[in-house]
Amino acid sequence: MAQKSWMYSVLEAVQYEMQQDPSMIWIFELTPPVASNPGKPVINLETEFGRKRVTNTGIDENWMASCCLGASLAGSRAATYIPYQGALMPFQVIQNVAGKLRHMTGGRASMPVVWIIEMTGQTPGFAGQHSCYEEDSYYAHVPGVRTVIPSTPYDAKGMMHAALRSPDPVVYLYPAGLRTLTEEVPDEAYEVPLDKAAVRQEGNDLTIVSSGGGMPGVLEAAATLGGEGMSVEVIDLRALKEMDTETLVNSVAKTRHLLTVDQSYYTLGPGAEVIARVAENVEGAKYKRVAFPDAPPPASPEMFTWMRPDAEKIAGAARALV
Amino acid sequence: MEHETTSKSAPVDQVDAPASESRRGFLQIAALTGAVAAVSGRRAWANGDIGFHAKDLSDDKLVDMYRTILKIRWHERTQADEMLTNPDYRGYNHFYAGQEAVATGVCAALRNDGPFEQIDLAYSSHRPSGHAIAKGVDIPKMCAENDFRATGLNGGYAAEMHLSDPDVGFIGADGMIGPSMPIASGSAFAFRARGSDQVAVVFGGDGTYATPHFHSALNNAKLLDLPLIYVLENNLYHQYAHYSYSCPHRDIADAAAAYGIPSRVVDGQDVLQVYNAAKDAVDRARAGGGPSFIEAKTYRYYNHWGAPGATAGELGAFGYDPLAITSFRPEREVRAWMQRDPVDICRNTLVDWDVLDETRAAEIETEVKAEIEAAFAWASEQPLCTPEDGLKNVFADGAVPARQFG
Numbered sequence: 001m002a003q004k005s006w007m008y009s010v011l012e013a014v015q016y017e018m019q020q021d022p023s024m025i026w027i028f029e030l031t032p033p034v035a036s037n038p039g040k041p042v043i044n045l046e047t048e049f050g051r052k053r054v055t056n057t058g059i060d061e062n063w064m065a066s067c068c069l070g071a072s073l074a075g076s077r078a079a080t081y082i083p084y085q086g087a088l089m090p091f092q093v094i095q096n097v098a099g100k101l102r103h104m105t106g107g108r109a110s111m112p113v114v115w116i117i118e119m120t121g122q123t124p125g126f127a128g129q130h131s132c133y134e135e136d137s138y139y140a141h142v143p144g145v146r147t148v149i150p151s152t153p154y155d156a157k158g159m160m161h162a163a164l165r166s167p168d169p170v171v172y173l174y175p176a177g178l179r180t181l182t183e184e185v186p187d188e189a190y191e192v193p194l195d196k197a198a199v200r201q202e203g204n205d206l207t208i209v210s211s212g213g214g215m216p217g218v219l220e221a222a223a224t225l226g227g228e229g230m231s232v233e234v235i236d237l238r239a240l241k242e243m244d245t246e247t248l249v250n251s252v253a254k255t256r257h258l259l260t261v262d263q264s265y266y267t268l269g270p271g272a273e274v275i276a277r278v279a280e281n282v283e284g285a286k287y288k289r290v291a292f293p294d295a296p297p298p299a300s301p302e303m304f305t306w307m308r309p310d311a312e313k314i315a316g317a318a319r320a321l322v
Numbered sequence: 323m324e325h326e327t328t329s330k331s332a333p334v335d336q337v338d339a340p341a342s343e344s345r346r347g348f349l350q351i352a353a354l355t356g357a358v359a360a361v362s363g364r365r366a367w368a369n370g371d372i373g374f375h376a377k378d379l380s381d382d383k384l385v386d387m388y389r390t391i392l393k394i395r396w397h398e399r400t401q402a403d404e405m406l407t408n409p410d411y412r413g414y415n416h417f418y419a420g421q422e423a424v425a426t427g428v429c430a431a432l433r434n435d436g437p438f439e440q441i442d443l444a445y446s447s448h449r450p451s452g453h454a455i456a457k458g459v460d461i462p463k464m465c466a467e468n469d470f471r472a473t474g475l476n477g478g479y480a481a482e483m484h485l486s487d488p489d490v491g492f493i494g495a496d497g498m499i500g501p502s503m504p505i506a507s508g509s510a511f512a513f514r515a516r517g518s519d520q521v522a523v524v525f526g527g528d529g530t531y532a533t534p535h536f537h538s539a540l541n542n543a544k545l546l547d548l549p550l551i552y553v554l555e556n557n558l559y560h561q562y563a564h565y566s567y568s569c570p571h572r573d574i575a576d577a578a579a580a581y582g583i584p585s586r587v588v589d590g591q592d593v594l595q596v597y598n599a600a601k602d603a604v605d606r607a608r609a610g611g612g613p614s615f616i617e618a619k620t621y622r623y624y625n626h627w628g629a630p631g632a633t634a635g636e637l638g639a640f641g642y643d644p645l646a647i648t649s650f651r652p653e654r655e656v657r658a659w660m661q662r663d664p665v666d667i668c669r670n671t672l673v674d675w676d677v678l679d680e681t682r683a684a685e686i687e688t689e690v691k692a693e694i695e696a697a698f699a700w701a702s703e704q705p706l707c708t709p710e711d712g713l714k715n716v717f718a719d720g721a722v723p724a725r726q727f728g
Contacts, residue, residue: 030560030562030563056563056567057532057568058529058531058533058560058569059499059500059530059532059533059560059568060532060533060534060568062534085497085498085499086498089500125412125414125481126481126483127479127480127481127483127484128479128480128484128497129483129484129496129497129498130483130497259728266723266725288728289725289728290725290726290728291725291726292725293713293722293724293726294722294723294725295712295713295722296716298478298479298711298712299470299478299479299480299481299484300470300472300478300479300481300706300707300712301412301470302470302478302706302707302708302709303478303708303709303711303712304712305709306709306710306726307709307712307713307724308726309726313727313728314728316727316728317727317728318728320728321728
C-alpha cells in the first residue's frame with residue numbers, strides 16, 4: 001500500500017498480468033510503458049518483458065488496435081495505449097469488427113483485448129484537434145465493447161485487472177487530466193467491476209452524475225453546495241457500457257433531482273443517456289444537464305475556460321435545479 | 323573561403339558525388355560535403371538528372387528566398403525567447419528552425435499570389451510556422467493568432483497547430499499526423515477535374531511514413547495522375563522517436579518510388595537544391611505529369627515541442643529533453659547539423675554568386691529581425707478574445723447554445 005499515481009497504478013496491474021501470463025502482449029506508439037512512483041520500483045514493461053512482447057510502432061493507431069484484436073483472437077491477451085491524437089483512428093476496427101464479432105460468430109470469438117484510449121483537451125490553448133473529451137460518447141455507443149472510464153488511481157488499477165481478465169473487448173478511457181491524482185493503492189492484484197457505478201458521496205437533495213475528467217469539478221462543487229446546506233449525492237459512472245442503471249435510479253428515486261455533468265459535447269453525451277434511463281424509471285423528478293457546448297474547443301483560453309464546465313458552473317446549475 | 327560553412331564536416335560520411343556543370347561553383351562544394359550525397363542513391367544534383375533551375379532566377383527572387391529563410395529563423399528565435407523570458411507570454415510552437423530551406427525552396431516554386439482559383443495550395447503539419455511564412459501568411463497576424471488574440475489570423479480559435487490562410491493558398495496546419503495527405507490529394511483531384519493547372523503541396527514529417535494515409539495518398543495520386551507534391555521533411559525524429567523505429571527505409575523516397583512516383587532526396591539545408599526539385603515537380607504537375615515526392619533531409623534545432631533545453635538569445639536546444647522518452651538527441655548530433663545551417667548556406671551561395679555582398683546580407687538580416695520584433699510587439703497589443711465567441715463559427719451562420727451552465 002502506498003500513495004500511487006494513476007499511471008503507476010495502471011502499469012502495476014499490467015505488469016502483474018504479464019508476469020502471470022507469458023503470452024500477453026503490449027503495443028505502444030510514442031508513450032513507453034514506463035512509470036515511477038516515490039518509494040516504489042520503476043516499472044518498465046519494455047525492458048522487463050522484451051521487445052517481442054512489448055513494442056512500439058510508428059504513428060499508426062489503426063494497426064495498434066488491429067494488432068491487439070488479432071492477438072486476442074489468436075489466444076493472447078493484448079493491450080495497447082493509444083494517445084489522444086489518434087483516439088478515434090481505431091474506431092472502425094473497434095466498432096465494426098470487435099464490437100460485432102462475438103455476436104456475428106454466434107458467440108465463438110473471444111477477445112481478451114484492452115484499448116487504453118487517452119482523452120485530453122482540458123488544457124486551455126490546445127484547440128480543436130488536440131481535444132478529444134467527446135470520445136466517451138462515441139465508444140459508449142458501440143455494442144459488444146465494454147467502455148469504462150475510471151476516475152481514481154484505485155479504480156484505474158482494479159478496473160485494469162478486470163479489463164485484462166475479461167473475455168470481452170474493453171475500451172479503457174484514460175482522462176489525461178487526472179494524471180496528477182494520487183491516492184492509497186494496494187500493491188496486490190484486485191478487481192473493480194466493469195459494470196458498477198460508484199457512489200462517491202451520499203446525499204438526499206440532489207444527485208450529480210459524472211465520470212472521468214468531470215469528477216474533480218463535481219466533487220468540488222458538491223463540497224461547496226454541502227457548505228451551503230445542500231445534501232448532494234455524487235455518482236461516478238465508471239462504466240459507460242454497460243451503464244449501471246440500478247444505482248442511478250435508486251439515487252434519483254431518493255433525491256428527486258438529477259444533474260448530469262459531461263466534459264464531452266451536450267448532444268448524446270453520457271448525461272443524456274443517464275437522464276433517459278432515470279426518466280424511464282422515476283416519476284416526477286427534475287433534471288438538468290451541464291456539458292461542453294456542441295462546439296469544438298477553441299484555442300483561446302478566454303473562450304475555452306468560459307465554455308468548459310467547472311465547479312462554479314456545476315454549483316450554479318445545482319442551485320438553479322434544487 | 324566563402325564556403326567555410328559548407329566545407330565543415332557534414333554529419334555523414336563523404337562519398338563521391340557528381341561535379342556540377344553549373345557556372346556557379348558553389349554546387350561542387352555542396353555536392354562533396356552535403357548530407358544527401360552520402361545517404362541517398364536518389365540524389366537531386368545539377369547533374370542532368372533534373373534541371374538546375376535556381377541558376378535562372380532573378381537576383382530579386384534569390385534575395386527574396388534569403389529574406390524568407392531569415393523571417394522564419396527570426397520568427398522562431400523571437401518566439402522561443404518570448405517563451406523563455408516572458409512569463410506573460412502564452413503562445414507556443416513546434417519550432418521549425420533548422421528546416422527553413424525546405425519551406426522556402428518549395429514555396430518559391432509555387433504560385434502564391436492571385437485569385438484563390440489560380441494559386442497553388444499548401445497543406446502544412448503540426449510544425450507550421452515556416453510553411454505559413456514561406457507561403458506568404460501575414461506574420462503579425464500569425465503572431466497574434468499564436469498568442470490567442472481576437473485579431474489573430476484565425477480569431478484566436480486556431481493557435482499554432484491550426485493556422486490557416488486560404489487567401490495565400492495556405493489551407494493550413496494540421497495537428498494530426500496523416501489526414502492531410504489524402505486531403506491534399508483531394509484538392510489535386512479537383513484541380514485535375516476542373517482543368518486547372520494549380521498544384522497541391524503537402525508537407526509531412528518522417529512520422530507520416532507509418533500512417534495509412536501516406537500510402538493511400540501516394541497510391542491514389544499515382545493512379546489518377548494527380549498534381550500532388552508530397553514534401554517529406556525527414557528531420558530524423560517524429561516527436562521523440564528516431565524514424566528508424568517506424569520506417570525500414572533509409573530513404574523514405576524509396577517507398578514513394580515503389581508507387582511509381584518520381585521521387586527525389588534533396589539536401590533540405592540547401593534552399594536552391596530544394597527549389598530545383600520543387601520546380602521540377604511543379605512543372606511536371608502543371609503539365610499533367612502527375613505527382614512527385616521530395617524527401618528533404620533536414621533537422622530541427624529545437625526539441626519536438628516548445629523550448630526545453632534552449633537558452634534565451636541562443637539558437638537551438640541542447641541537452642536532455644525530459645520529454646524525449648524514446649530517442650535522445652545527442653548534443654553532438656544537433657551541433658553537427660547546425661554546421662550546415664540553411665541561413666549560412668543560402669547567404670554564402672548568394673555572396674558567391676555576387677547577388678549580395680556580406681554587408682548587404684547583414685543589413686537584410688537586421689531589417690528582418692526588426693520586422694519580426696515589430697510583429698511580436700503588435701501581436702502583444704491585440705485584444706483578447708470574447709468568451710461568448712467560442713459558440714460561433716460552428717456553422718456558417720449563427721451560434722450554438724451555451725450548455726456549460728445547465
